[in-house]
Structure formats: structure tokens, C-alpha cells
Amino acid sequence: MGLRGAAASFSFLLVIIINKGLPSPLTGKEAWSYVEVRDGAHMFWWLYYADDQPAGYKDLPLVMWLQGGPGGSGSGFGNFEEIGPLNRDLEPRKTSWVQAASVLFVDNPVGTGFSYTDRADAFTTNVTMVATDMLVLLKHFFTEKAEFQNIPFYIFSESYGGKMAAAISLELTKAIEQGTVKCNFAGVALGDSWISPLDSVMTWGPYLYTTSLLDDYGLADVNSAAEAVKQAMEQQQFTKATELWSVTETVVEQNTNGVNFYNILTQQPDERRFSSAGENYIALQTRRHIGPLHSQSLSELMNGPIRKKLGIIPQNVTWGGQADLVFSYMAEDFMKPVVDIVDQLLKAGVNVTVYNGQLDLIVDTMGQELWVKRLKWDGLSGFNKLRWTPLDDPTSPGITGAFYKTYKNFAFYWILKAGHMIPSDQGPMALQMLKMITQQA
Known part of the structure; x- marks a missing residue:
């Protein structure tokens, strides 16, 4: 087990910005590296330090973003299509989450994005293996980046990433209790998630x-x-x-x-x-x-200038090159629910948020509400008695952009006019939700 390649810190995408002739959008820092989580299984992570002046990253939370699929890449899609500092055209994103948090993208399961396996038997086949791999990575991360050990740490997710996030959160809670991982775990957010x-x-x-x-x-x-x-x-x-x-x-x-x-x-x-x-x-x-x-334009970006910028991607590794295999190996686990894990998280006192887009079909809000209503959590009856509270669209005062309810350590956000990829569809509303969940608003 170990880190592969030295972590690097530079101004945001400086190399690419110079090549593209664009002005530098921010003056923050980045770091990235590999962790060999098992023999033949290598996971890639990419960190953006929060760049909200004058607060600085030490006064803001750390958010880990997990993509769906399984096989979707956080370092690619989540970063350049949803919440990173730059969009796919390398232009500054006005609703980047780096304004409100340090953001850690992890390409998981192994084989996703720039993560890769050396052989077929190193792929994960269920969320238990996914969680075990992530715990190895997080132990390395919080050891190497000890400055984040006391900063509130949240896991945000989308689609199948939510199923993985639930399992990871439970194992992380146990690891913190046992003292094997040092971090300040503050909660998990399940976005349009494949929980049931x-x-x-x-x-x-x-x-x-x-x-x-x-x-x-x-x-x-x-x-x-x-x-x-x-x-x-x-x-x-x-x-x-x-x-x-x-x-x-x-x-x-x-x-x-x-x-x-x-x-x-x-x-x-x-x-x-x-x-x-x-x-x-x-x-x-x-x-x-x-x-x-894995659109053609995103693939060209990741396998071209981004690969060159990072400088640690093995020659035989292509961004997204093993994504179809990731999905294939997880096929038997794909339809299994993890509602019981959400119940265990709530019982353990972990802050859990569910958020869903009004226009999403694959994980429609009707289905989300069904499994939520079956939770065994002792606070469910109190949650159900609450009426939801409207939230204004940040860009259109007086126009409702979302509704939410929160009770004890559980919250639900209904995001209007959004589909499956909420930060892409309703970026300002997603950023406001992030700030509310991380207690900045």
C-alpha cells in the first residue's frame, strides 16, 4: 500500500491556463496523487483547496465528491461539468463549490477515470469492497494532509455515488471510533442517489x-x-x-x-x-x-491537457478506459438497496441529507420519498410532521428554487427545475444548498 507520485501544489490549472491564453481565475492551491488501495488497484484523487478570501481553506469545510455510474469520474465530470473551478471549456465557473469548501474528487471505484487496475480480479464487485478501498485512501489522505484532520469533512454524492457514499460513511464512522482514521466527519449528502x-x-x-x-x-x-x-x-x-x-x-x-x-x-x-x-x-x-x-470533448480534455498537467498518469492508462468494466463487474450488486445503511447512519448520529431534482427520472423523487418513509429511524415521525420550507432561487428573489425539511440529523431538499445532475442544472441553488448543509448560511 502506498502513495504513487508526489502530490503537487500549483495555482489553479496554471499550466492549462497559460496554454489556452486565459487569465487565472483564482489564486488557490491544488494537490493530486495515487493511492494503491489493494495489490493491483490504484485510486486517483485530486484536491482543490478552498479559495474564499479572506476566510481561507482552514475556515471552510472539506467536501469529497463521488460520481455515479458506477464508472463515472469525479475528476472529470464532477470537476469540469458540475462543481469544479473551471468548466469543460476551461472558463471560470461562477457556481464552483471551491468558493465555499475545499473539494476532493476521487475516481472510484478502481477503474474509474484516472484510477485503474493492473488485472481483472482487482475490480470491485460490491459496495462493501468500494467502501474498504475508500477507507484505505482516506487513511492515506488524512495522514498526508494532516491540516484537514480537524476541518469538518462532508461526503457529497450523485446517483450511484450516493449508494457508495452511504456505505463509505458507515465504515468511516466505525474507523473514526476505532482511531484508524483521523478526521472530523460532519455528514453525508445523497444526491439523486441509487439508495433503493x-x-x-x-x-x-x-x-x-x-x-x-x-x-x-x-x-x-x-x-x-x-x-x-x-x-x-x-x-x-x-x-x-x-x-x-x-x-x-x-x-x-x-x-x-x-x-x-x-x-x-x-x-x-x-x-x-x-x-x-x-x-x-x-x-x-x-x-x-x-x-x-464521457463525452468526446471531455475525454479529449482529460486525455490531453489535463493528463499533461497532472504528470503522474501511467502511460498505459486512459481516462475512462476501464469505465465499462467497472459497470460490468458491479452488475450483480447494482440493484441491491442500502436503505438499512442509511438507517444505521442516522442511528449512529451521522448527519444525513437527501436531495433530489424535480425533473430526474432515473432516480425520481417519488421513489426517494418511498424509501425515506420506510426508515426505521426514531426521528421519522417528527420529520413527517413538519411542513417543508420554501427557498428562493438565489438568482431570482421571490421565485421558489427549492423546498426543504430538516429534523434532528436528517434533511431533505427538493430542488426545482433540476434533473439528475443538480449542480449542472441549477448551479446557484446547489451552491446555496451546500452552504446550508455545511452551516455557512
Whole structure:
């Protein structure tokens, strides 16, 4: 086990900025490195120190961002498409989270983004392995970056990243109690998260029907396909359930003329719709859900100037080159719920936030509310008695941008006019939510 490559600190993307002839947007610091979390399994991390003057990073929290997929890259998509200091065109992002926190992107599971494995048996196959790997990385990180040990540390996540975040948070809580990891863990935020996959699938039909995207025939077709997923889950045939989930998505596409699972107000591009002759469900789902996180322009950026800037990426490693394998190896675990882990986190006193986009289909809010209402947490009845509070859109005073409820150590944010990728769709609202969760607003 050990660090691979020396961590580096420079002004934000200075090398790229000089090459592009752009003015420097910030005067902060960065660091990045590899950790070999298991023999043959190498995880990449990239840290941006908070650059909110005059506070400085020591007065602001540390946020770790986990992407979905599994196989989506935080160092790529999360960084340049959602919350990093620069966008994909290397222009300053006005709603960057680095204004309010130091941000740590980790490419996980191994094989994601710039993370890589040396051989096939080094890929993870379930969230337990994912959490174990992350604990190795976090132990190294907080040892090497001891200045962050007392700074409030939050895990924020999106999509399948939320499922991983829940499992990681529970193991981190145990590790802190045992003294094996030194950090000030302050909470986990689950964004449009794959916590209870079956609840999502079972509500696709009703959600699309009530938003006028299915007729009666389409509703019957989608509900029938979803029921098959449910039966497989009840029989604990988890790989079959993943395959039938893919079939249900195809039924949705056929009955909606290709609605976009990430935002119901848009349509899937033609190249991501429907299955081709002889194409297995893993290839189809990789095209549907891993492909959007690896656009040609983002891939060219990551494998070109970013790779050159970082200077530690092995010659045989391509950003996103193993993403399809990551998804494939996690297929059996994909549909398994982790609601029980959320309950354990709440019982342990961990601050848990759920946030969801109004226009998201793949993890629709209806499904999220179903599993939340089944929590065994002793504060649930108190939470349910609360009415939600409206939040103004930061860019449009007087216009509602979100609603939220918070009770004891649990909170729920309903983000309006946002799909699956909330920071991309509603950047100002996402930044305000970050500040509220980390108690800066």
C-alpha cells in the first residue's frame, strides 16, 4: 500500500491556463496523487483547496465528491461539468463549490477515470469492497494532509455515488471510533442517489404518467416491465434484476419516444436510444449511462491537457478506459438497496441529507420519498410532521428554487427545475444548498 507520485501544489490549472491564453481565475492551491488501495488497484484523487478570501481553506469545510455510474469520474465530470473551478471549456465557473469548501474528487471505484487496475480480479464487485478501498485512501489522505484532520469533512454524492457514499460513511464512522482514521466527519449528502433501486423503477410509470409522458397503454407496459424487476428482486436474482431493469428502460424509451432519464424535459440522443441487434444489456447500459459522463470533448480534455498537467498518469492508462468494466463487474450488486445503511447512519448520529431534482427520472423523487418513509429511524415521525420550507432561487428573489425539511440529523431538499445532475442544472441553488448543509448560511 502506498502513495504513487508526489502530490503537487500549483495555482489553479496554471499550466492549462497559460496554454489556452486565459487569465487565472483564482489564486488557490491544488494537490493530486495515487493511492494503491489493494495489490493491483490504484485510486486517483485530486484536491482543490478552498479559495474564499479572506476566510481561507482552514475556515471552510472539506467536501469529497463521488460520481455515479458506477464508472463515472469525479475528476472529470464532477470537476469540469458540475462543481469544479473551471468548466469543460476551461472558463471560470461562477457556481464552483471551491468558493465555499475545499473539494476532493476521487475516481472510484478502481477503474474509474484516472484510477485503474493492473488485472481483472482487482475490480470491485460490491459496495462493501468500494467502501474498504475508500477507507484505505482516506487513511492515506488524512495522514498526508494532516491540516484537514480537524476541518469538518462532508461526503457529497450523485446517483450511484450516493449508494457508495452511504456505505463509505458507515465504515468511516466505525474507523473514526476505532482511531484508524483521523478526521472530523460532519455528514453525508445523497444526491439523486441509487439508495433503493426498486423504488425508483416501480415509480417510473406513475411519474411519467402524471407528467403526460405516458398514455394508458404506455403506463401498463412500463408497470408490467417494472413488476418483472420486482419479482427478480424478491427471488434475490440480482443479476437478472439488473438485466430486467435495462429492459424496463427500453420499454420506457419506446413509449416516450426516447425521454431522457436524466431530465424529462429533454430526449435521449439517438445514439443512446434502444438496443442494437445482438447487444447485451451491459453494453446497452454502458452506452446509456456511462457514455453521457464521457463525452468526446471531455475525454479529449482529460486525455490531453489535463493528463499533461497532472504528470503522474501511467502511460498505459486512459481516462475512462476501464469505465465499462467497472459497470460490468458491479452488475450483480447494482440493484441491491442500502436503505438499512442509511438507517444505521442516522442511528449512529451521522448527519444525513437527501436531495433530489424535480425533473430526474432515473432516480425520481417519488421513489426517494418511498424509501425515506420506510426508515426505521426514531426521528421519522417528527420529520413527517413538519411542513417543508420554501427557498428562493438565489438568482431570482421571490421565485421558489427549492423546498426543504430538516429534523434532528436528517434533511431533505427538493430542488426545482433540476434533473439528475443538480449542480449542472441549477448551479446557484446547489451552491446555496451546500452552504446550508455545511452551516455557512
